[in-house]
Amino acid sequence: MRIGIIGAGQLGQMLGFAARKLGDECRFIDPSDSPPAAVCGDVIRKPFDDADALADLAANCDVVTYEFENVPVEALSHIEGKVPVYPPAAALQHSQDRLDEKRLFTDLEIPLSRYRRIDSREDIDAAIDALGLPIVIKTRRLGYDGKGQFIVRSQEDCDEAWQALGGNALIAEAWVPFDYEVSCIGVRNVAGDVAIYPLARNVHVEGILRTSCSPVDAPGLAAKAEDYVRRLLDHLDYVGTLALELFVCGEDLFANEFAPRVHNSGHWSIEGSATSQFENHIRAVLGRPLGSTAPQGHAGMVNLIGEIPDEARNLDVGTLHDYGKSPRPGRKLGHITVTAETGAARDSGIDIIERCVTAST
Ligand code: AMP
Secondary structure, eight states: OEEEEEOOSHHHHHHHHHHHHTTOEEEEEOOSSSOGGGGGEEEEOSOTTOHHHHHHHHHHOSEEEESSTTSOHHHHHHHTTTSOBSSOHHHHHHHHOHHHHHHHHHHTTOOBOOEEEEOSHHHHHHHHHHHOSOEEEEESSSOOTTTTEEEEOSGGGHHHHHHHHTTSOEEEEEOOOOSEEEEEEEEEOTTOOEEEOOOEEEEEETTEEEEEEEOOSOHHHHHHHHHHHHHHHHHTTOOEEEEEEEEEETTEEEEEEEESSOOGGGTTHHHHBSSOHHHHHHHHHTTOOOOOOOBOSEEEEEEEESOOOHHHHTOSSSEEEEOOOOOOTTOEEEEEEEEESSHHHHHHHHHHHHHHHHHHO
16 A cells, blocks of 8 residues: 655654555655655655645555644645545644643643743743743744753743743743653554553653663553553544653653654664554554554664764664764764663663764764
């Protein structure tokens, strides 16, 4: 079958490889010069909301999906009814606006950090009164990898925060003194069957994901996270892969955000799961049974950001995934996955890779 994918970045590339393995093919829309997914399917080099390009996908594909959450919702409305589009537009809508997303978590009784809507400079003072310090001010829309965020640690930071972000629709969140961060990835297919991956523990550096390791030895947390992901999947009548990012505070979880797509914190699943998040996304949107999400040992992933050092290419640890992108500071260029029989062996592999990557940057 043929899957139309809006976006041809590295997530599209990994979806394309998974589709090829299943005997299916992908066709992408992406305006960029050298999209990573061009190695695994035709790319229509047009803007994501180009009516002709979308009509092409609708006419020539069995289903349309997307690999990033900032696809304009109106773009999908052009093709809805002509071809199945998954995940559903409602999931996109909620994930595109942090305020909307937090209201959804509240409606579904998924715990989250306290927050306030910010529309003016005065609202920042009111948020500090209500939430205490520090607070994190975030743009409601189009933030990613820590971009569009400002940590206000004292009253003196308020003007600078407003100068940096004012003019955008904003929210302020209470600072969460988390022990660590996790994500839970779930998949739901057209028939409503759900499969959940084991929890992954994530480390961010300067707002960008650096490492992700799974499974996490915390059955109580895993059960809670699974319950929250199931609530989202079922409520949204979701089809495809979804990732929920959470803060861990003792035995409690607080939702940070969800992504209606395959996610960087699930890349380990290519080698570390019976079925990767990419393959299960393809299976889900094509209306097929889902594959097993059983872990294959202990897996971990290190992101390669800004450059891929030669030393990282020559390591005898792990499997390198090079997305074929040109180097640029802060850009995700690839990742290395390690799998091992024990968590300790996995962690020492991750350590070797991290030291190599950090030494070279
Ligand atoms: P986000 O773009 O919301 O995923 O934020 C990027 C990263 O910033 C998160 O993964 C956390 O490491 C950190 N962060 C975001 N919001 C908060 C918060 N309210 N409290 C503590 N850390 C946060």
